[in-house]
Amino acid sequence: MDELILRPIAHIQTDFKEKFGVPRQSGRVKELQGWVVFEKEYAVREALRGLEEFSHIWLLWGFSLCKREGWSPTVRPPRLGGNKRMGVFATRSPCRPNPIGLSVVRLEGILEGKEGLMLAVSGADLVDGTPIYDIKPYLPFADVTENASGGFADSFKDYALEVELPEEWAEVLPAEKLPALLGILREDPRPAYQRDERSYGLSFAGFAVSFFVKENRVLRVTGVRREE
Amino acid sequence: MDELILRPIAHIQTDFKEKFGVPRQSGRVKELQGWVVFEKEYAVREALRGLEEFSHIWLLWGFSLCKREGWSPTVRPPRLGGNKRMGVFATRSPCRPNPIGLSVVRLEGILEGKEGLMLAVSGADLVDGTPIYDIKPYLPFADVTENASGGFADSFKDYALEVELPEEWAEVLPAEKLPALLGILREDPRPAYQRDERSYGLSFAGFAVSFFVKENRVLRVTGVRREE
Known part of the structure; x- marks a missing residue:
C-alpha cells in the first residue's frame, strides 16, 4: 500500500510557542532565528559533511498542530480574506491529506553545544518543537525555476x-x-x-x-x- | 514519538521502468513527460481548484526502490566521481533516514481521462509507479532564494x-x-x-x-x- 512511516531526525527550537504569529511562508521574516536540534540517533557530525558549503537548506517537517481527521478538498487561504475556497493542493495549507511541510531556510552555522548537534537557521516559519523529518541542500540549479508563475499567491507577495x-x-x-x-x-x-x-x-x-x-x-x- | 504515516495520494507514470537513466535532479531534462494519477480517494477535481494558475508544482514522493535497513551518515554522490564521501544531509541521495524525495516539475495541464483524474507534468526525475505523498504549488516569492550558493553541487551543474x-x-x-x-x-x-x-x-x-x-x-x- 506504499505507506511510509517517517521518524523525526530533529526538532526545531523557535520563539513561537503557538501557531498565531508564525509567518505564512518561510523566508518572509529573515530575522527569525531557529535551532534544528538533532535526535540522539542522528546527531552524527559526519552526516552533515559538506552542508556548510550551502547557503540554504530545505526542511521537511510535520504540521504537528494540525489534527488529521479526514481531509477537505478545499481550504480558505488567509491572504484571500478567508472567504474564497481554493483546492488544498493549490495551497500550502497545513490541513492536507499528508500533513507535511516544506520550508527553505538560511543555514547560519553548525553547532555542537550542550544540547548536542544543531543547525542555526534563519527565516523559519515553524512553531517551537516541530518535528523535522528531512534536511536537504537547496540546489539553485534545480530548485530555482526561472519565470515561474505563482498563481493567486503572487497577488499577495507584497502584502x-x-x-x-x-x-x-x-x-x-x-x-x-x-x-x-x-x-x-x-x-x-x-x-x-x-x-x-x-x-x-x-x-x-x-x-x-x-x-x-x-x-x-x-x-x-x-x-x-x-x-x- | 512524532511518527508520521504517509499514504499515497497519487502515483506517477513515466517512461522509466527502472532507476538507471533517471536524471539526478528534476528539471534537468525538461522534455520528460509524466502523469500524476490520483488515487481514487483523492481524485477530487475540487482539491485542485486554482492549481492551473501555477506554472510549477512540488512533488513529495517516496524513494520506493531504496530499501531502508539502517542508515549511513555519508554517501558518495555520483557527480563527485563516486570516490568522495559527503554527509547524507548535504546530498539528495535516495538512501537517507526518511526516504522522501522532493522535485519541482512543470505543470502542463489537468486531465480527466479513463484512468481518472491526473496532472500532466514535465521535467520529473521519477521512476514509473513512484508513490506521491503531497503536491504543493511552487511559490516564487518563497521558494526562489536569491544568491543562494549550491556548495559542491554547483560545480557539476553544467556537466x-x-x-x-x-x-x-x-x-x-x-x-x-x-x-x-x-x-x-x-x-x-x-x-x-x-x-x-x-x-x-x-x-x-x-x-x-x-x-x-x-x-x-x-x-x-x-x-x-x-x-x-
Whole structure:
C-alpha cells in the first residue's frame, strides 16, 4: 500500500510557542532565528559533511498542530480574506491529506553545544518543537525555476501592514528580538476571518505582545510584557 | 514519538521502468513527460481548484526502490566521481533516514481521462509507479532564494556529455521521445564508480537503448530496439 512511516531526525527550537504569529511562508521574516536540534540517533557530525558549503537548506517537517481527521478538498487561504475556497493542493495549507511541510531556510552555522548537534537557521516559519523529518541542500540549479508563475499567491507577495511600535513597548524587548517581531507584525498575524479592530495577543520569544489593526492598514502595538 | 504515516495520494507514470537513466535532479531534462494519477480517494477535481494558475508544482514522493535497513551518515554522490564521501544531509541521495524525495516539475495541464483524474507534468526525475505523498504549488516569492550558493553541487551543474545518435537508431524511436532521450543521455547515466568504456543498456519509453562513453566525454548510441 506504499505507506511510509517517517521518524523525526530533529526538532526545531523557535520563539513561537503557538501557531498565531508564525509567518505564512518561510523566508518572509529573515530575522527569525531557529535551532534544528538533532535526535540522539542522528546527531552524527559526519552526516552533515559538506552542508556548510550551502547557503540554504530545505526542511521537511510535520504540521504537528494540525489534527488529521479526514481531509477537505478545499481550504480558505488567509491572504484571500478567508472567504474564497481554493483546492488544498493549490495551497500550502497545513490541513492536507499528508500533513507535511516544506520550508527553505538560511543555514547560519553548525553547532555542537550542550544540547548536542544543531543547525542555526534563519527565516523559519515553524512553531517551537516541530518535528523535522528531512534536511536537504537547496540546489539553485534545480530548485530555482526561472519565470515561474505563482498563481493567486503572487497577488499577495507584497502584502504588508505598517507597524507602529511605541518606544515604551519596544524597550521591554531584548534589542536582538526587535527586527524579527517587526517582521512578524508586518505579515498581519490576524486570522483570515477577522478583519476588524479587535485586540489580539501574540506570544513571541517569551513576551506577550498585544496589538490591534486600524483600517486593515496600520498595526499598532498596545503592550509588551514578559510572560510568566 | 512524532511518527508520521504517509499514504499515497497519487502515483506517477513515466517512461522509466527502472532507476538507471533517471536524471539526478528534476528539471534537468525538461522534455520528460509524466502523469500524476490520483488515487481514487483523492481524485477530487475540487482539491485542485486554482492549481492551473501555477506554472510549477512540488512533488513529495517516496524513494520506493531504496530499501531502508539502517542508515549511513555519508554517501558518495555520483557527480563527485563516486570516490568522495559527503554527509547524507548535504546530498539528495535516495538512501537517507526518511526516504522522501522532493522535485519541482512543470505543470502542463489537468486531465480527466479513463484512468481518472491526473496532472500532466514535465521535467520529473521519477521512476514509473513512484508513490506521491503531497503536491504543493511552487511559490516564487518563497521558494526562489536569491544568491543562494549550491556548495559542491554547483560545480557539476553544467556537466554534460556530447551525444552521438546515428540516424539508423534515432529512426527506431517515436519522434516525440527523441528530445527526452537525448537529454537523459547528456546527463551521463553511468553509475558513479564506472568511468570506463563498457557497454550499457538503458530502458526508456519501452525501448532498450545501448551505448558506451568514449573518454568520459562523448556518449555513442550503439542500438535502439523495442522491448518485448
